[in-house]
Amino acid sequence: xxxxxxxxxxxxxxxxxxxxxxxxxxxxxxxxxxxxxxxxxxxxxxxxxxxxxxxxxxxxxxxxxxxxxxxxxxxxxxxxxxxxxxxxxxxxxxxxxxxxxxxxxxxxxxxxxxxxxxxxxxxxxxxxxxxxxxxxxxxxxxxxxxxxxxxxxxxxxxxxxxxxxxxxxxxxxxxxxxxxxxxxxxxxxxxxxxxxxxxxxxxxxxxxxxxxxxxxxxxxxxxxxxxxxxxxxxxxxxxxxxxxxxxxxxxxxxxxxxxxxxxxxxxxxxxxxxxxxxxxxxxxxxxxxxxxxxxxxxxxxxxxxxxxxxxxxxxxxxxxxxxxxxxxxxxxxxxxxxxxxxxxxxxxxxxxxxxxxxxx
Numbered sequence: 001x002x003x004x005x006x007x008x009x010x011x012x013x014x015x016x017x018x019x020x021x022x023x024x025x026x027x028x029x030x031x032x033x034x035x036x037x038x039x040x041x042x043x044x045x046x047x048x049x050x051x052x053x054x055x056x057x058x059x060x061x062x063x064x065x066x067x068x069x070x071x072x073x074x075x076x077x078x079x080x081x082x083x084x085x086x087x088x089x090x091x092x093x094x095x096x097x098x099x100x101x102x103x104x105x106x107x108x109x110x111x112x113x114x115x116x117x118x119x120x121x122x123x124x125x126x127x128x129x130x131x132x133x134x135x136x137x138x139x140x141x142x143x144x145x146x147x148x149x150x151x152x153x154x155x156x157x158x159x160x161x162x163x164x165x166x167x168x169x170x171x172x173x174x175x176x177x178x179x180x181x182x183x184x185x186x187x188x189x190x191x192x193x194x195x196x197x198x199x200x201x202x203x204x205x206x207x208x209x210x211x212x213x214x215x216x217x218x219x220x221x222x223x224x225x226x227x228x229x230x231x232x233x234x235x236x237x238x239x240x241x242x243x244x245x246x247x248x249x250x251x252x253x254x255x256x257x258x259x260x261x262x263x264x265x266x267x268x269x270x271x272x273x274x275x276x277x278x279x280x281x282x283x284x285x286x287x288x289x290x291x292x293x294x295x296x297x298x299x300x301x302x303x304x305x306x307x308x309x310x311x312x313x314x315x316x317x318x319x320x321x322x323x324x325x326x327x328x329x330x331x332x333x334x335x336x337x338x339x340x341x342x343x344x345x346x347x348x349x350x351x352x353x354x355x356x357x358x359x360x
Contacts, residue, residue: 002097003021003025004052005026005145006026006027006051006052007051007143007205008051008143009026010204011033011209012028012049015031016032016164017029017030017031017225018030018031018228022052022115022226023052023115024052024115024116024335025052025115027052027225028049028226029225029227029265030225030226031222032222034227034228034319035319036222036298037225037227037346038228038320039320040149040220040224041148041191041232042149042150042193042232042319043150044149044219044220044221044222045147045152045195045216045219045220046147046149046221046222046223046224047147047148047222047223048145048146048148048225048226048229049144049145049209049223050146050197050229051142051143051144051145051157051205052115052140053112053114053139053144054112054113054121055111055112055138055139055144055199056110056111056121056122056125056135056136056137056138056275057108057109057110057111057138058110058125058133059107059108059109059134059136060107060133060195060319061131061324062067062133063069063107063108064107064109065131065133066131066133066248067101067109067111068264068266069102069128069266069267070088070124070128070262071086071087071088071099071101072087072088072089072102072251072260072272073085073086073087073156073259073262073265074241074261075101075103076263076264077141078101078103079103079108079138079292080103080104081103081171082102082170082171082172083102083103083170083188084100084101084259085098085099085100085259086259086340087245087268088121088125089251089267089272090247090267090268091268092248092273093250093268093271093272094246094247094248094249095241095246095249095250096117096120096124096247097113097117097120097121097247098114098239098241098245099111099121100112100150100188101114101125102184104174109326110141110184112144114242117293118139122135128267139180139340141202142199142200142201142202143199143200143201143208144197144198144199144203145198145200145205145209145212146189146190146197147196147198148190148191148194148195148224149193149194150192150194152195153165153195153196155221155360156177156185156195156196156215158215159177159178159211159212159215160175160177160321161175161176162175162176162177162185162346167186167187169188169252170187170188172186172187172188177198177200177208178207178208178263179207180200180207181295182201183198183199183200183201184198184199185197185208185281186198186199188237190229190232190238191232191233191236192233192235192236192238192358193231193232195340201235209318212258224226230316231316231317231319234315234316234325234327234355235318235320235321235359235360236360237286237356237357237359239256239327240314243297243313243327244284249284249329250275251275252275252276252280252290253275253282253283253284253329254284255283255284255347257276260276262276274315281333282310282329282331282332283330283335284328285330285334285339285354286325286326286328287325287328287343287352287353287354288325288352289324289325289326289350289351290351290353291351292324292350293324293326293345293348293350294315294316294317294324294345295312295315295316295326295343295352296315299315299343299344299345300312301328301330301342301344302342302349303334304340306342309331309334310329310331310341312327312343313321313326313327314327314328315327315330316333316360318360320360321359321360323360324337324342324352326343326352327357330354334354336354337354337356338354339354340352340353341354
């Protein structure tokens, strides 16, 4: 299948980005080095082009009922200008995808989904749309820039009259940004470093990109690739669909009980409620390496007797801590913070300790 291209691909290539296939798209993985880009976001400001993400509008009198039916969280609690992390449970106790639900106003919502799951999610949600909610896939019409880091909001404020400091975590505003109308400015970053995500009409994407870089020049703003995005999210312990959660993982196993609300019926809520009430045999945990080594996806996790008790789902060397950190599923008996576990790295059992994220 031919790779899709993000609209600003020519800019990334002119900046020296190494482009790689990711989620069906040709994406910038790094421009300089993962370490340099990671620390730029932690200490100053960086910009991710994540225009590969999917966006669906759901409108009309049946919109909320549909969202309530297919998502695990309670979207009825949202106020205008609020966003909500949620997931789409499947019929087998697993997860179709994780997503963010934005309430624009009554009967008007935006769903933001993972790039690799755009068609899968669209078909899944549409299969429950018996009430006639107005669904539209606007993924190809929107560019998404995540401007992240402690200096991000101050820089972005110079480009809009919307008071960005008033936008609380998991809230958003819609206004004029860099002279472009109807930009969604959202405090829903994936790095833990502060900043905003900008949903921009595709026709204005290049204008906004250049305006942000011009405004951030004195702060040392840099473009950031997927490599650093992964290490940044891992230091926070944020899940990545396809690694830490998928069609076989229960929200309860994944520690997502907090986005699973039994205040309303949703897909397969009975089975997931049983997971919550009866307990699960494995849990997703964070861990820090005690011995020197880097955990990687699919490495086995053992107990002190050498028995396999789980598997690493995500792992990296934390640039901030200087040690290996990761996420993985383990037998529930080993899921308590401080529990001693061993990661099998190239045939060696390296000691680690279960640690509740965020790691920094």
